[in-house]
Amino acid sequence: MFLSFPFLYRPVRNASFALQMAFTAAKNKRAQNLTKSKISGITAKEIPAKKRYNDVETTYDRERAMKRERALFDEIIFPNGKSKAFTMSYDDGTIHDRRLVEIMNRYGIRGTFNLNAGFLGQTCWIGGLHGKLDISKIEPDEVPTLYAGHEIAGHGLNHASPTDIGSSAYFYETIEDKAALEHLTGKLVRGYAYPFGAYDEKTKNVMQLAGYHYARTVDTTRQFELPTDFLAWKGTCHHNDPQLMQLAERFCRGEHFSLHTKLFYVWGHSYEFADDDNWSCIEGLCSTLNKQGSDIWFATNIEIFDYVTAFRRLEYGAEGSLVYNPSALSVSLRRGGKTYTIAPLSTSDLDR
Numbered sequence: 001m002f003l004s005f006p007f008l009y010r011p012v013r014n015a016s017f018a019l020q021m022a023f024t025a026a027k028n029k030r031a032q033n034l035t036k037s038k039i040s041g042i043t044a045k046e047i048p049a050k051k052r053y054n055d056v057e058t059t060y061d062r063e064r065a066m067k068r069e070r071a072l073f074d075e076i077i078f079p080n081g082k083s084k085a086f087t088m089s090y091d092d093g094t095i096h097d098r099r100l101v102e103i104m105n106r107y108g109i110r111g112t113f114n115l116n117a118g119f120l121g122q123t124c125w126i127g128g129l130h131g132k133l134d135i136s137k138i139e140p141d142e143v144p145t146l147y148a149g150h151e152i153a154g155h156g157l158n159h160a161s162p163t164d165i166g167s168s169a170y171f172y173e174t175i176e177d178k179a180a181l182e183h184l185t186g187k188l189v190r191g192y193a194y195p196f197g198a199y200d201e202k203t204k205n206v207m208q209l210a211g212y213h214y215a216r217t218v219d220t221t222r223q224f225e226l227p228t229d230f231l232a233w234k235g236t237c238h239h240n241d242p243q244l245m246q247l248a249e250r251f252c253r254g255e256h257f258s259l260h261t262k263l264f265y266v267w268g269h270s271y272e273f274a275d276d277d278n279w280s281c282i283e284g285l286c287s288t289l290n291k292q293g294s295d296i297w298f299a300t301n302i303e304i305f306d307y308v309t310a311f312r313r314l315e316y317g318a319e320g321s322l323v324y325n326p327s328a329l330s331v332s333l334r335r336g337g338k339t340y341t342i343a344p345l346s347t348s349d350l351d352r
Contacts, residue, residue: 111151117140
């Protein structure tokens with residue numbers, strides 16, 4: 001009679017499983033012994049070889065880490081080797097822009113003018129500090145010539161507050177303003193300034209849907225930082241800030257600069273110079289910056305957006321030395337005291 005004892009046959013039927021278990025046990029025991037040797041300082045025959053391997057590996061890892069760390073501290077350098085940038089942004093398109101543009105052009109300053117297409121050509125008066133103030137808008141056919149060399153940006157078709165009307169109504173405000181200004185200039189309108197400085201997350205979404213890449217607020221920082229959120233772009237100061245010239249002097253001297261704090265941004269309304277009778281304020285600012293212009297990039301808002309975005313889109317290899325520029329702009333950076341320029345759609349090895 002044949003007696004069946006399954007448990008007696010299990011080791012035979014599962015020989016491969018038994019070998020696997022034995023191998024795992026031996027492996028675990030070896031790992032425990034290595035751990036003990038590390039803790040107690042006891043060395044085995046294999047330890048010197050392992051130590052030599054770890055030394056080589058540690059040196060290699062350290063060099064790679066240093067390369068990667070250097071990449072983290074790459075400093076943006078603006079076009080033509082400039083280390084700083086200055087821009088201006090003026091709203092509403094009033095007749096006083098004519099004098100402002102003349103001053104800016106005389107000193108080589110460039111900026112952005114934010115227009116309400118629905119108001120162009122209208123006659124407007126408000127109560128000013130010294131009586132009635134003419135804030136009539138420039139004529140539509142004057143837009144391309146007056147603002148030549150500067151940027152035209154949107155400011156809402158009828159200057160409606162973004163947070164006081166629904167999203168659909170505000171989309172109409174932004175897209176119709178954009179379409180009208182593009183028709184007048186024959187150029188894409190990619191920037192914006194929020195009417196009344198009002199915005200929230202919903203309006204930022206509308207900006208993107210309407211095809212805008214940045215939007216300026218009325219918030220100021222009194223700093224020279226590059227924006228982290230271009231759809232909530234904060235300026236350095238309004239031109240009526242009592243610290244305007246102090247900020248300009250700090251900017252020219254490069255005080256308290258870091259890798260990402262080198263943009264001076266001034267905003268306002270040109271009719272305020274007429275109301276406050278302080279055209280000398282903006283003339284003094286432009287003159288001061290012009291004298292220091294050898295190291296300042298005078299740019300429009302959209303030019304700064306495009307360049308900073310291109311810099312931030314640089315792609316790095318694992319060790320940080322290879323840098324690929326996927327944009328259509330040449331981008332410059334400073335690393336270890338040296339300046340490198342990465343051509344569009346190309347890769348550069350910064351260790352060579």
